Amino acid sequence: MPLNIPYKKNKKLERIVEAIKRDKEIQQYWDSANIIAVDRLKINDHGKVHAAIVANIALKMIRLLSDSGLEPSIVKDHGMSKDDAEVVVVLAGLLHDIGHAVHRKNHAEFSIVLASSLLDRILKKIYVDPKERVIMKTEILHAIMCHHLDYKPLTLEAGCVRVADSLDAKEGRARIPFELGRISIHSVSALAIKDVKIKKGKDKPISVEIVMTNPAGIFQIDELIKAKIKDSGLENYIELRARVKGEDKGLIKEFTL
Ligand SMILES: [Fe+2]
Ligand SMILES: [Fe+2]
Structure with missing residues (x-):
């Protein structure tokens, strides 16, 4: 790139x-x-x-x-x-x-x-x-x-x-280091993250929306993204949402930091 x-x-x-x-x-x-x-x-x-x-x-x-x-x-x-x-x-x-x-x-x-x-x-x-x-x-x-x-x-x-370091997660790039080629919760959850959208938030300055192909991506969000936001000094400025793509119910989990 x-x-x-x-x-x-x-x-x-x-x-x-x-x-x-x-x-x-x-x-x-x-x-x-x-x-x-x-x-x-x-x-x-x-x-x-x-x-x-x-x-x-x-x-x-x-x-x-x-x-x-x-x-x-x-x-x-x-x-x-x-x-x-x-x-x-x-x-x-x-x-x-x-x-x-x-x-x-x-x-x-x-x-x-x-x-x-x-x-x-x-x-x-x-x-x-x-x-x-x-x-x-x-x-x-x-x-x-x-x-x-x-x-x-x-x-x-x-x-x-x-926080940006943890958000390089699109298309399987998620940041919990996993051994390439091995199937584990790390690799499955990393590959589940399809897109990461960062834009102006409604209630807070920054909105981060994570789109997943299956709910395994939650593992990356809990283990890495939330961990990096916590104590970053930006906790009060970020809205974090996650949803599974294509499902009717859409929003499966909304995080409050
Ligand atoms: Fe690093
Ligand atoms: Fe890094």
Whole structure:
């Protein structure tokens, strides 16, 4: 999947993502992450496609939150802009899993180490003020770190990346790592998720609707998506609904978070 990010009018985001598209080092981190995840561990994609999907979902979420009047943390706490918040979630989404290139175990920590020097190089092109560069770098590293359940997100941006990570679930891509080719509750439930729709909510800023081909998908929702939303800081901003496609009764379970 090409790296298609809707820039809207965010010039900083456009310049950074266009530079990343040409960056051979980052491409190789994504490829090496999947050598470990897919080839050696036989689990699902943690490379470029996953990175692009997570970055896109996180961007959509931070925009929905901003549109609803919420201030991103980098605006509230550092006086930076909404455009900067969008750069934070996209870069964190793109780099959150590169630590797999070292090892899956503790990969969030390895992602931090690898992303640190990459961010120094990438951010320098846009953020000439060292103060702003350090703010951007640390906010991005915070969001990368907090995609792991052991670390509580302390910013709206980090919450978006953590939840977005769990929502890369369409067409059998669900994020509980399962051994490819093996039949288990993990693989059956992952394959049951047909679609994930993220849009403006009716009562809350974000609506997440999960469409399943059979109710086994509930397992992914309970075990992963709900777990990632809980404690993300976004609990009060997301409506989560699940339904089985094609059945008359439609909505089989509605979650309140
Ligand atoms: Fe991860
Ligand atoms: Fe991930």
